[in-house]
Amino acid sequence: MKSFFLPCIAFLLIFSDCSHQPRHYELGGNPIITHMYSADPSARVFGDSLYLYPSHDRDMAQGFDMDDYHVYVTGDMVNFEDRGVIFKPFEQTSWAKAMAWAPDCVERNGKYYFYFPTDKKNIGVAVSDSPTGPFMDPLGHPLLTIDSPGVICDRDFIDPTILVDDDGQAYMFVGQNTCCCIKLNEDMVSYDGEVHIIEGLVEFFEASWIHKYNGKYYLSYSNSPFTGHQPEIVYAMADNPLGPYEYKGRILGPVSSGTNHHSIVRFGDDWFLFYHTGDLAGYNWPDNPSMRSYHRSVCVDRLYYNPDGTIQPVEPTLSQQKLENNTAYKGL
Numbered sequence: 413m414k415s416f417f418l419p420c421i422a423f424l425l426i427f428s429d430c431s432h433q434p435r436h437y438e439l440g441g442n443p444i445i446t447h448m449y450s451a452d453p454s455a456r457v458f459g460d461s462l463y464l465y466p467s468h469d470r471d472m473a474q475g476f477d478m479d480d481y482h483v484y485v486t487g488d489m490v491n492f493e494d495r496g497v498i499f500k501p502f503e504q505t506s507w508a509k510a511m512a513w514a515p516d517c518v519e520r521n522g523k524y525y526f527y528f529p530t531d532k533k534n535i536g537v538a539v540s541d542s543p544t545g546p547f548m549d550p551l552g553h554p555l556l557t558i559d560s561p562g563v564i565c566d567r568d569f570i571d572p573t574i575l576v577d578d579d580g581q582a583y584m585f586v587g588q589n590t591c592c593c594i595k596l597n598e599d600m601v602s603y604d605g606e607v608h609i610i611e612g613l614v615e616f617f618e619a620s621w622i623h624k625y626n627g628k629y630y631l632s633y634s635n636s637p638f639t640g641h642q643p644e645i646v647y648a649m650a651d652n653p654l655g656p657y658e659y660k661g662r663i664l665g666p667v668s669s670g671t672n673h674h675s676i677v678r679f680g681d682d683w684f685l686f687y688h689t690g691d692l693a694g695y696n697w698p699d700n701p702s703m704r705s706y707h708r709s710v711c712v713d714r715l716y717y718n719p720d721g722t723i724q725p726v727e728p729t730l731s732q733q734k735l736e737n738n739t740a741y742k743g744l
C-alpha cells in the first residue's frame with residue numbers, strides 16, 4: 413500500500429511544483445491612458461485581470477473638480493480598456509455634491525465595494541455584483557465623514573484605501589495630514605465605531621495605500637508639500653495593520669503634476685507601482701505648465717523588493733511614442 417501511495421504523493425508534489433507557469437508582463441510605455449486625463453490610480457487584481465480605478469480629470473478642469481469614475485481593465489498590462497463610467501456620485505447619491513477624488517475598490521464574498529471621497533469631507537461606499545459596475549449607494553449617506561466621532565482631520569478628509577486581511581478583517585485607512593483607520597464590519601458598509609490614528613508616518617500628507625507582502629504591512633503615502641519639498645511617495649512598514657509603523661523612505665520622487673498618488677499591486681509574478689504625472693499635459697500644453705496640475709495621466713512601472721522586504725525606489729519611465737499618439741483633450 414505504502415509503496416503505491418508514496419510515489420503518487422511524490423509525483424503530485426513534483427507535478428504541482430512544475431505546473432506553476434510564471435506570468436510576467438511586458439509594459440507598453442507611459443502614460444498608459446492617453447485618450448483622456450486620469451489620476452489617483454487604484455489598481456486591483458480580480459481573477460485574471462487587473463482593474464484600474466482612477467479619478468477622472470475633466471477636459472475643462474479648472475481645479476480638482478472631478479465628477480465621475482471610469483474603470484479600466486487589462487489582461488496584459490499593455491492594453492487598458494476603458495469600460496466607461498461606473499459611478500457618478502452627484503447623480504447616484506443624495507448627499508455627494510462636489511469633488512469626486514481618489515477611490516478604491518475591493519472584492520468580498522463575490523461583491524465589489526467601491527469607496528470614494530467627495531466634498532473634501534465625506535467617504536462613501538457603493539456596491540456592485542461586478543468589478544465594472546453598475547455600482548449603487550446602499551446606505552443613502554456617507555460611511556464616514558470628517559465629523560464622525562474619533563476622526564482627526566484638520567484639512568481634507570480624502571483618499572480611502574482598503575485592506576481585507578488574510579483573517580477576513582477589513583480596514584480602511586483615510587485622511588490628510590493625519591492617517592485615520594477604521595475596522596470595517598463583514599458587510600463592508602459599516603464599521604465597529606472606533607477610529608484609530610496611525611503613528612509613525614513621517615510627514616504624512618495624503619494618498620494612503622495599504623498592501624501586504626510576506627506577512628508585513630506596507631503603508632505608503634504622499635508626503636507633505638508644506639515641508640519645503642515637492643510631494644514624494646514614501647512608505648512605512650509594520651507587523652500589524654494598525655501599527656506601530658516604522659518609516660522606511662522614498663518609493664517615488666516628485667512628479668510633474670505636483671500631487672503624487674499611487675497604488676502598489678501584484679499581478680502575475682510581478683509587482684507594479686501605478687502613479688500619475690502631468691507629463692502628457694506638459695506635452696499637449698508646452699506653454700502652459702499650470703495645466704499639468706489638473707490634467708494628470710496614469711502611469712505604471714515595475715516595483716522591486718530588497719531581500720529584507722524593503723522597497724527599491726522606482727524610476728519613472730515615459731514613452732515619447734505614447735505622448736505623440738495621444739488623443740486626449742488639447743483645447744482651452
Ligand code: FUB
Pocket residue numbers: 451452467476513514570571618619671672673
Ligand atoms: O485628485 C484629487 C486629489 O489630489 C487626490 O485625492 C489627492 O490624493 C491628490 O492626488
